[in-house]
């Protein structure tokens with residue numbers, strides 16, 4: 714979907730001619746390119762469970778529908794939606810339609826826009842120019858699009874995620890070889906698995922990031938300190 718080479722910055726007030734033609738083109742040739750973050754997976758788990766699927770835990774959602782992609786040599790990984798042959802289409806695409814429309818990941822909701830946090834709760838807005846046939850027949854404004862498709866819960870999640878990422882990377886880099894497997898297991902557990910689907914998400918995520926940082930510090934004897942809410946001031 715979003716390819717860095719095809720993203721161009723736009724101002725929040727800029728109006729863009731964009732109309733979804735429901736052609737499904739944005740959902741093909743996506744290998745390792747649509748992130749499924751923890752909040753996305755939490756919502757997807759609840760959506761599938763409400764539809765009658767047997768979903769008991771978050772890690773089963775990641776295992777079934779996504780694959781880990783290392784972002785960094787430290788082992789810090791994100792999950793991307795799985796794709797299927799022959800055209801590397803998203804596994805949720807059927808007959809050119811999204812089968813999880815109410816619970817699709819934030820990257821899909823935001824498309825054709827994307828956001829990059831600048832700090833201070835502000836964002837750089839980016840426009841994906843990858844599928845130029847969409848840019849006709851209907852004006853959307855970047856700021857308004859974000860307001861409608863990127864609710865407060867997503868923004869708070871992004872804040873905690875970005876606020877903890879750099880410290881997690883630094884700590885993972887300091888882990889001695891002998892303890893690396895244990896550290897990666899802790900990373901995966903707290904970031905992508907240890908969630909109760911019947912409790913509010915954000916508080917659990919904050920607590921998990923705090924626990925993860927504390928556990929990694931204990932292994933490394935590190936001295937990088939975060940705030941109580943699991944954020945720091947370093948940015949990422």
Ligand code: SF4
Pocket residue numbers: 739740747794803804805806810811812813814817818821
């Ligand atoms: S989740 Fe839905 S909108 Fe997103 S890439 Fe897959 S099919 Fe397309």
